[in-house]
Amino acid sequence: MAYDYEKSIRPGKLPHIWCPGCGHGIVMKGLIRAMDTCGLEKNNTAIVSGIGCASRMPGYLDFNTLHTAHGRAAAFATGVKMAKPEMTVICCGGDGDGAAIGGNHFIHACRRNIDMTYVLLNNYIYGMTGGQFSSSTPPGHLASTTPYGNPDPAFDLAKLAIGAGATFVARTTAFHATQIDKLIVEGIKHKGMAVIEILDDCPTTYGRRNKFRSVVDMMKRLKDIAVPVTAAAKMTPEQLEGKTLTGVLHKEDRPEYCENYAKIIARVQGA
Amino acid sequence: MSAKAEIEIIEAYCKGCSICVEFCPTKVLEMDAFVVKVANADACIACNQCELRCPDFAIKVHKL
């Protein structure tokens, strides 16, 4: 028997709307396998997104889902988790949604170390609206709003999450399909804010403007730029030029937000 | 060599991106206009790579 994805998808929702070769579908499959591995019950799991192609995911997944305002996934998810701390809360969405318009909510969820898992699909672009540059578009690259090359430096989203205080931060790519579920599983099991950045492809609005003529070219790029952190330790700075580290990048234990909050309530009520 | 898995293609879901064709290690799959087809069934080693990377839920690998 082949793996049954459709048990986790709302009936009649396939085929999905994503373009041919869009990595979001690969990531959604990884998320489904990860939730399955963790034995998550539909009724005890909330999947929250903002707006964008990546943020369409909750429309397909047959769980409790919230498709919210642009950039606000972390804010709504914080509300869900505070109201129902026993629920597993998963955010998913794009780089534009999570780190550009929603960057503020994202960093504060990291700072609070609230117990949720944020799957951040970084395709380096605002895909849904036609390929405007985002805060993770590499410098020099072409977007519909940077026709002469992007003058801005790009965020390293995993480093941003670590700097802001997330206690589990990992990265992989849409090419490395089995690592997607492996890292999401670790994120779900981690108590605190877990961020899994997934380098992704948008062949339609990013690839074709930036020398990646086909979907396969984009996939090969993801394959080529990824270097596991363990291997990177033995590489020279020259060898690491243009590469991106993958695997678990950061893990620490720090008090979790809902537990802290509950302690304050107990203390004040007891007084 | 005999096939280690039977490959099921759900044609209504396939968008013809050709990711599965490119990364199949034994060249089992081929594009047929805009939909993938099994061209070399016997060579399948059941590695599951096509299913894992198909963004469109269009391939199932049934191990034999």
Ligand SMILES: Cc1ncc(C[n+]2csc(CCOP(=O)(O)OP(=O)(O)O)c2C)c(N)n1
């Ligand atoms: C307040 C607000 N501003 C702008 C938009 C338009 N908008 C919709 S999706 C999007 C970008 C999404 O980019 P990203 O999160 O990277 O997702 P992708 O489409 O690349 O997967 C923008 C700017 C909006 N819907 N709401």
Ligand code: SF4
């Ligand atoms: S526009 Fe880009 S991100 Fe959106 S579905 Fe198409 S390929 Fe995916």
Ligand code: SF4
């Ligand atoms: S399971 Fe592996 S060998 Fe068989 S068709 Fe898929 S990628 Fe090719």
Ligand code: SF4
């Ligand atoms: S990867 Fe999936 S959608 Fe793409 S050609 Fe193969 S079966 Fe079709």
Ligand SMILES: [Mg+2]
């Ligand atoms: Mg994007």
